[in-house]
Amino acid sequence: MTDLMHDAITIAHAGILGEYDVPPTAVVLGDGNNVQLVLGGLPEDAENEEWQNALRTVREEMDAPAVMLYFSAWTTIQRDGEDESLDTLIVQIGTPGCLYFRAYEQIREPRMGVVTGLRELTHLRDEADPGKDPPMQPSLGDVFAPATESFRESSTYLDIIDTVTEKLDEKAPFAGDSRTHLH
Numbered sequence: 001m002t003d004l005m006h007d008a009i010t011i012a013h014a015g016i017l018g019e020y021d022v023p024p025t026a027v028v029l030g031d032g033n034n035v036q037l038v039l040g041g042l043p044e045d046a047e048n049e050e051w052q053n054a055l056r057t058v059r060e061e062m063d064a065p066a067v068m069l070y071f072s073a074w075t076t077i078q079r080d081g082e083d084e085s086l087d088t089l090i091v092q093i094g095t096p097g098c099l100y101f102r103a104y105e106q107i108r109e110p111r112m113g114v115v116t117g118l119r120e121l122t123h124l125r126d127e128a129d130p131g132k133d134p135p136m137q138p139s140l141g142d143v144f145a146p147a148t149e150s151f152r153e154s155s156t157y158l159d160i161i162d163t164v165t166e167k168l169d170e171k172a173p174f175a176g177d178s179r180t181h182l183h
Contacts, residue, residue, distance in 0.1 A: 004029060004065065004066050004093070004095070005093060005100065007029065008027070008029060008066065008068040008091065008093045009091055009102065011027055011029075011034065011068065012027075012068065012070035012089065012091045013089075013104075013118055015070060016070070016072070016089050016106065016115050016118070017115055017116070017117075017118075018114055018115065018116075019114060019115055020113055020114055020115075021072050022070075022071070022072065023038050023039060023071075024038075024039040024069065024070070024071035024138065025037070025038050025039065025069070025070055025071070026039060026051075026055050026067060026068065026069045026140070027067070027068045027069075027070075028055065028058045028059050028062055028064045028067050029064055029065065029066040029067065029068060029093075030062040030063070030064040030065075031064075031065070033062060033168060035058055035062065035164060035167065035168075037051075037054065037055065037058070039051055039069075048138065048141075049148070049151075050151070050156070052140070052141045052143065053147040053148055053151035053157075054151075054156065054160055055067055055140065055143050056143050056144075056145065056146065056147040057147050057151070057152075057157060057160050057161065057164075058160060058164050059143050059144070060146075060147070061160075061161060061164045061165070061168075062164065062168070065095065065096075066093055066094060066095045067093070067094045067140055067143040068091065068092065068093045068094075069091075069092045069094075069138070069139075069140045070089060070090065070091045070092070071089075071090055071138070072087070072088070072089055072090075072106065073088055073090050073136075074086070074087060074088070075088040075090075075103060075121070075124065077121070077123075077124070086105050086121070087105065087106045087108065088103050088104060088105055088106060088121065088124075089103070089104040089106050089115075089118060090102075090103055090136050091103075091104070092136065092139065092140050094130060094140040094141075094142070094143040094144070095144075096144045097129070097130070097144070098127055098128070098129070098130065099127070099128045099129070099130045099139065099140060100126075100127055101124070101125065101126040101127070101128065101136050102120065102124075102125055103120070103121040103124035103125075103136070104118035104119060104120050104121060105118065105119045105121055106118060107119060130142035130143070130144070
């Protein structure tokens with residue numbers, strides 16, 4: 001898991017450095033073929049199942065060993081008995097049977113506000129069962145569960161499968177590339 005965790009965190013860090021904010025972004029971590037999905041705003045409960053099904057579909061199509069979600073959030077921590085709000089980057093990595101959570105304080109350039117560095121908040125590390133309530137929201141949920149039948153019958157499912165297949169076919173001649181982006 002260490003190499004996979006390192007790769008995932010490197011991708012998340014690269015996605016946020018030099019940015020003001022990034023929308024919640026999921027990356028299906030395949031063996032040398034990573035597919036990125038920008039999820040836009042944080043999902044409402046009704047949309048939550050839809051994007052989780054989309055991630056499950058891409059993960060299944062690629063037979064990927066992990067999926068990552070990263071997003072910016074405000075996190076309240078205790079320092080010297082006082083509540084303090086920190087601008088954080090939350091990284092979740094879903095593997096079979098486990099969700100790993102990491103949090104990083106986002107260090108910003110004072111004048112422009114872009115993220116110039118990240119400092120891990122080691123006391124906010126966690127591992128959780130993907131079938132239970134996660135410690136940090138939004139959550140990948142169990143990306144190793146099968147997509148629902150109603151989703152598999154939807155036009156969204158067909159569009160995702162076509163797009164992923166097309167992107168992976170295009171990528172085949174360029175094995176040196178480490179990422180494929182879907183938007």
